[in-house]
Amino acid sequence: MKKIVSYIGSHRGQKSGTAQLAEKMCEKAGAVCDTQVTWEIMTSDQLQLQACRGCCDCFRTGSCLLDREDDGGLMKEKLLEADFVILGSPVYALQVSGQTKTLIDRLSYWLHLFRLAGKPGIALTTTSSSGEAEVLGYLIRVMAYMGVRVVGGYSVFTQFPGVFQNPKDVERKAELGGTVISQYLSGEKRLVSNDRLENLFHGMKESIIRGRVMKPAEYRFWEEHGYFSHESYQSLMDAIAANTHVPGGSR
Incomplete structure (x- = not known):
């Protein structure tokens, strides 16, 4: 059994357009993959995450003290258990959401450890007008620093929060992403460095x-x-x- 773990930095929960896109991709992967696939889509409203305090203890000791006080440790465990990682964020003011940045800040020492080495992943974003290139580029770069071999990045446009401008485009990209996920989880494709x-x-x-x-x-x-x-x-x-x-x- 293979597992997909997704973190979506939106407090809109499962109503989030980014979360909906991730769900559609996972459903597609589960439908076409020749091995059993499970998935878990975590949204920021489900987790209690304190903001990084900038103490830098994680770089010196290899662990974050805040993990004892909130759900940081839980999210890390889920990511480490994943066979495929999806990281997504809506565009907020030409960047990732504050909730997404909070998680990334809490994982910042992982960027020195390639902590997710050997895992394939996809970056997702949604926007009503602009900023998708900046957000996708940032997510892909951060994931690479964590060791993820990013095998796809997808953005779609929303008319209103959680309501897509072009549902056909969403379905097309969900199918593309789901197929890519399936290829790597089934072993059809091998991870190749870049x-x-x-x-x-x-x-x-x-x-x-x-x-x-x-x-x-x-x-x-x-x-x-x-x-x-x-x-x-x-x-x-x-x-x-x-x-x-x-x-x-x-x-």
Whole structure:
């Protein structure tokens, strides 16, 4: 059984246009995939997430103190358990929603750890007029820093919150995205690295080595997970797919 986990940064819950798009994609993937697929679409109204305090303890210790007080740890567990990740946000003032940014801020130390390495993912956004390129670009970049191999990015237009301008376009993109999800979950397609991921991996490896005294938790994570032994990000993804990477580590 394969699992899709989606986080949609909208307090409109399942009425959110972005959440509706994610649901349609998951339904399509479940219908066409030759392996059993389950999915969970988390919206920001379902979670209690405090804003990052900027203490930087997560970079030094490898964990966030706020996870003990809210649902940050729960969301991290769900993402780590996922076989496929969907990250979506409506466009708010030419950027992601505040709720989406709160989650990303709370996950910021994951950007040094490639914590979602080996997972394929898709970025989604909805807008009534503009900003879709900026938001998709930002989501895709953040996901890549977390180690996700982003295999798709989709935007659709809404007439009103939760009401689409062009339902046929929504169905078309849901079918495209669902098919892509199915191809990766079934093993029909293999994860292939790209220049962005390779550059991030090599650059971060050098940064982690240089900062091992100031940020020992990051160095320890890379060491425990065997990242240093890989000369390329493709090699790391292949090891994860073959289940030969070194497991363990904290959230």
